Amino acid sequence: MINFTKILHYVIVAAVIINMVSSIELPKDFVQCRKSDPALDECLKGAFQSGLSYLGKGDPSLGLIELDSFMIPLLNVEQKTESMNIYVKYMNSTISNLKTTIIDNVHYDPVNYDLSVELRIPNHVIITGDYNINGKIMILPIMGNGKFTYDFDLTKINVNMLLKPVAKKGNTYLKVENLKLAFTIKHIRTELTNLFNGNKELGDNMNVFLNENWTEILVQLQTNIEEKFAILIKDLIQQFLNHVPENQLLLE
Template sequence: MNLLFKCVALLGLVLSISDFTLSTQAITKTNNIPPILKQCHKDDPNLNECLRRAIESMRANLSQGIPELMIPPCEPLKIPEIRITQNAGAIRMDSEYSNVIIYGLSNFTLRDIHVDPVTKRAICNLWFPLLKMTSNYLIQGKILLMPLMGNGTASSNFTDIDATLTMTMNGSGAAHSNGGKIGDIKVEFNIGGASVHLDNLFGGDPQLGSMMNKFINDNWREITAEIRPALGESIESILYGIANQLNEMYGLEKLLDA
């Protein structure tokens, strides 16, 4: 059952990431479950509370990272590159972000967790008061019919982030399947507030750059609504890949029988 809360903990690390390359190193399966994973038994009448305590016990380790769970240091979390391609709706653009640094991922509140041992379905709600991100960027396209292009540095703040992770462990999902071991992972999130600043827009034109930054910040809710589906799918794909790696290493069936 531990894999359920491992994926919940990992959600925080990818909430603001649209493309994160997983390690391709060879994975050696082992029967030794890491000591950091506090056991929660599926027959425990207080299973949800046990999982809550287990997640909270991992919080102090997130800053330095948890190598045995493939979680990198996350205060701050450093990502070499992120790529976003949006070709539907009112936003059509290609963008690349390098030297990405994210602050605040370990400062989450676990609002709720519910696990059904029979259906092997877990639902978890996390809340982040503030996430900060800085990076270099390269972007070209249109946003709400406005042309957008630039190459420089970017900084952004996101506040009041509510994220819900739903994970099915029975392999019945249509999108993902690996022999009946892992089902679907679904991520939904809402952002309460956002501020973004992009330097050197339109070749450094100060007037156009100022106007575009104001336009983005005035319309951040509409922009978020447009990119949410694509971002959610990317996060789900990342979590699914991590779950598969953990399954290869520790054996999902053993964890579910704990």
């Protein structure tokens, strides 16, 4: 399970910063689209791509954290199947190269508030941090704690959001009712230090095993990982939507 206490702490800090601003308006160069535009999807595609420039450096007044050094304080992954029984704790994880994201397709139904986005990240995504692992992977035991690096190619990410209009302070805001995420990975390179209490031979062999069998391992873990990152992304998007009325995001 994700440590919601620590994540909530970061959310509260962001909210305090945002609430210090008396009136929040989108920057003048922020692309606004019209619901009645027949080419609404294309307009939104351009707006989202343009908005990534704000995410790259972050903007506390809009509830946007710095995207290119996105940090996750704590993330737990637990998987129990016949071929895999592991518990992994990831701490102080930093994700790099997210600012190179390219928006490929957008579809929005303004009547049903249903949004779908397809995107990709052309540069390698790199996640680094601390880990603690224990269990077995494909009958092989694994244990250790140290530093980890995941280097992978994200060739496609699909995000689907169901939104809901909410009246607040005389305006209508959007709430993320549900968010689903699915990704396609081309390749993963894994490096875990200090496996098996620092036994170099066992550790090196396990890293080789993980890199040679990444496809089979991902099949076992992908749904679990998608669900956990969907929760994180939902929280981040909601922070933005909480402070920008719908009529600033979409014109009539």
